Amino acid sequence: MSIVTLENVTKTYATDTVSVEALKGINLSLDAGAFISFIGPSGSGKSTLLNLMGCLDKPTNGKVTIAGREIGSMDRKTAAQFRGDHIGFIFQSFNLIPVLTVYENVEYPLIMVRRESPEKRKAKVMELLEKVGMADQKDKFPGQLSGGQKQRVAVARALVTEPKLVLADEPTANLDHATAYSVIRLMHEMQEKYSTTFIFATHDPKVVKEAETVFTIEDGLIVSVQHGGEK
Numbered sequence: 001m002s003i004v005t006l007e008n009v010t011k012t013y014a015t016d017t018v019s020v021e022a023l024k025g026i027n028l029s030l031d032a033g034a035f036i037s038f039i040g041p042s043g044s045g046k047s048t049l050l051n052l053m054g055c056l057d058k059p060t061n062g063k064v065t066i067a068g069r070e071i072g073s074m075d076r077k078t079a080a081q082f083r084g085d086h087i088g089f090i091f092q093s094f095n096l097i098p099v100l101t102v103y104e105n106v107e108y109p110l111i112m113v114r115r116e117s118p119e120k121r122k123a124k125v126m127e128l129l130e131k132v133g134m135a136d137q138k139d140k141f142p143g144q145l146s147g148g149q150k151q152r153v154a155v156a157r158a159l160v161t162e163p164k165l166v167l168a169d170e171p172t173a174n175l176d177h178a179t180a181y182s183v184i185r186l187m188h189e190m191q192e193k194y195s196t197t198f199i200f201a202t203h204d205p206k207v208v209k210e211a212e213t214v215f216t217i218e219d220g221l222i223v224s225v226q227h228g229g230e231k
Helices: 046-053 076-086 102-114 118-131 147-159 177-194 205-210
Strands: 002-014 019-031 035-039 061-066 087-090 165-169 197-201 213-218 221-227
Touching (some): 002 197, 035 177, 035 205, 046 061, 076 102, 102 147, 147 165, 177 197
Parallel strands (some): 035 197
Antiparallel strands (some): 002 019, 213 221
8 A cells, every 4th residue: 555656746946047847757656664765966856755745845746645645735734734643754954843842842743733641642752762762861952962862852753643654854864873773773663563654865874774665866856766685
């Protein structure tokens, strides 16, 4: 069963003076529960692709279907609710809320989307903070954390709602070797336990090595597809 389908998708960014075609007719069908990497040089279209899959943007042409819903017809409110219900994000820039503590940043999606009891929220938040090694930093603010610590908090926040789809833009870029592998292991646990689909835009060979399918994208086109075990 596909969780992400793109049919002849293009994306053009235009200003008064210039037009840039970021995606040039992408066709994809990604299975639920998969572990997938997109690789390619900066400016190749990886982040644009993730933005479309995350309902953060709409295609110029073509059709994007996520978890059975076509995103082109969604208004902003519907798209926001859909993201909250189905999608987790891990951004290279972290996107943590500076006035909230580590604990509150991870708890925030549960308050906004799930509206669970405080007891359930606390159990989920602390479990994930333990798994990413940040439980002892729960009362600190983002400004008091290193880049690697912020990324671990961002990973915990993305996973706390148990989303169907997690989109990660360079999720291990700010992590040391050991922490990167612990985060990848955590993602595999989520994949196995909840059939979560993980889609990465990455340059990190550690992440690429773990992927079941690797798509190479250049100049807005998918130029190769490599499956796990291929050389």
